[in-house]
Amino acid sequence: MTGWASTLTIAGSDHDWPSKLKEMLSQKQWSSNLSKIVEKLKNGTRLSIADGHELYQHKNLYEIGQLANMVKLSRYGKHVFFNSNVHINQTNICVLACKFCAFRRSKRQADAYELSIDGYLEEMDKYSDIVDEVHSVGGLHPDWNVEHYEGLIKAAKRKYPEIAMKALTAVEIKHLSLQSGISFHETLSRLKSAGLDSLPGGGAEILNDEVREIICKGKESSDEYLEIHRQAHSLGMPSNCTMLFGTIESIGDRLLHMDKLRQLADEHNLFQCFVPYPFLPDSTRLPEAQLATSNEVLRTIAVSRLMLDSIPHIKAYRMNIGDEIAELALNFGADDIDGTVRQESIMHLAGANSSLNYDIYQMAKLVNDAGFIPIKRNTTYTRFSPVKVEPPKRVRRLNVIA
């Protein structure tokens, strides 16, 4: 398969995208109340929080989608990215009990589990010939410290050096630093030396401590989330960032969340991807949540693309929003649909029903059907390969007895 290489900071973007965007935006008549925003986008001026409110309030959702889509098209053309990965959740035992979480268990619950290092490797064995990334997040285990994870990551890398390890959310890093009595920086530095390649973005929820106090009491604070990612970036370790919306936050909270992330991205340019995903209510304990509609999911993805000028990729996380909304989101500014995933508990326990048995050809078909060009990427968006959509397999149908 032919491919092309990029750098960590360019992450596959067209070098000339600002001038392409200016040209595209000039070719369309926009609603008058968007003219200030369109001018800013043409000139490469960062949108303000007030602009973000305007985008959320603008009645014509399709027009917001068109704006966001032009930004995406200027950067990546018709390319849409995904990777070949597997999720392995090392434990569901957690010392916290975030209100939105359907995954965690206490140690005494019958379905609590913890994978030994050998057990973890056995999970990798099942997928090692078809994936190039393992995404591992889990509960805050009361007995595991940084040494445990050093051992786990070293063992995984020794056996599968070519598989990228994207593991441990900010709250897990905080937990390990507390367990081992060392700083965030030292924790990350030791894990990087053990072979950790990048951090996933989970745990950001909403970066407003008043909201966090209600939905995820005891988790890392907003500043701690940002500081952990800052420290990772200072070590040259890229990371993703997320936003959980549709709980009890306001539109202003979402916009301030985006503003904090883009400011941090300005420092080292190593946030690779922003993943906005709505709260899924099944089995969880947040009856006061104001659940996001499909319209709101698409608008939030579009606003993310327009506000987050310093974060290259916006992901339509199909595990959470489903294939149908993910395909639509590709016309609202998203350029990535995550990966093959293969096994997933966190979203599925909360009510997601996205298919888990996709291979790269099914991912390619999903992208192709949405009108885009499927591109397989690696974890860090530095290597890309086009994927051909295979013709549908002929199936022999059995006669149906009426």
Ligand code: SF4
């Ligand atoms: S979201 Fe993470 S930290 Fe919170 S309860 Fe669930 S597993 Fe634990």
